[in-house]
Amino acid sequence: MDHHTRTLTIALACVATVALVGCDPAATEPTPDTPAATEPATKAPAPSATEEEPAEKKAVPDFVGMGLQSAQDAAQAEGFYSLKSHDSAGRDRMQAFDRNWKVCSQNMAPGKVIPTDTTLDFGAVxxxxxxxxxxxxxxxxxxGKMPDLVGxxxxxxxxxxxxxTSITVTDATEDRMVLMESNWKVCTQSLAPGAALNGQPVEFTAVKFEESC
Known part of the structure; x- marks a missing residue:
């Protein structure tokens, strides 16, 4: 069937059905330029995640003089949950039983208004x-110099x-084993303060803190 005959046939069919649906012969006639399928719509980007709300701000209480455990409980009651502590005496002892320690200092001054997610650090003895x-x-x-570690x-x-560093520690007065090193103080050191540290071994003598060298 040639193009003219096919168009005429479609037109006659449209006349028969125009009252129902309407028909356009030209629109019904397939053309080589009509695409087989349309491209899918571009996917919209996902909405960006909302930023977290800033932490609430509060004034820091005065914790100095409190027991360490009580200070930590009071801080948490105010919304401060990021807490740490250290040995104010410089002996590098761990605060294993907080009720046995008291607060000497705090890194944030009393009354200072800070976000509640700020870390509070208590110095204690x-x-x-x-x-x-x-x-x-x-x-x-x-x-690279040897510090003065006596005391x-x-x-x-x-x-x-x-x-x-290879370190040897011996009891300065008796023949005891130095087990809990935070409870012992240095009496002598084999390298003088200011000596160059080149990987050489270091020797210490020590006694317990309540003792004299």
Whole structure:
């Protein structure tokens, strides 16, 4: 069937059905330019995640003088849950039983308004000890030189040196084993303060803190 005959046939069919649906012969006639299918619509980008709401801001209470456990409980009651503590005496002791420690200092001044997700750091000493005038800083080896570690806890002295340093600790007065190093203080050191640290072994003598060298 040629093109003219096919168009005429479609037109006659439209006349018969025009009252029902209407018909356009030209629209019904397929053309080579008509695409087989339309392209799918581009997917809309997902909405971006909403940012978290900023933490509430509150004034920091005064915790100095409180037991460490009580201070932590009071801080949490105010919405401060990021808490840590350290040894104010500089002996690098762990606060294993918080009720046995008292707060000497806090890193955020009382009354300062800060977000409640700020970390509060309490400096503390044992209940029977006196708070120092200021937190004692842990010693450290600076510029590859041996620091003066006499009087420091053996644990703090060990922490001041490179982790690969070979260290020997002996009792300065008796033949006891130095087990809890944070309870022992350095009496002597084999390298003088200021000596170059070149990986050489270091020897300490020590006694318990309540003892004299």
């Amino acid at each position: 044992k209940l029977e000890e006196t708070c120092p005038a200021g937190d004692k800083q842990a010693p450290e080896a600076a510029g 420091e806890s053996v644990k703090a002295a060990r922490g001041a040196l490179d982790s690969g």
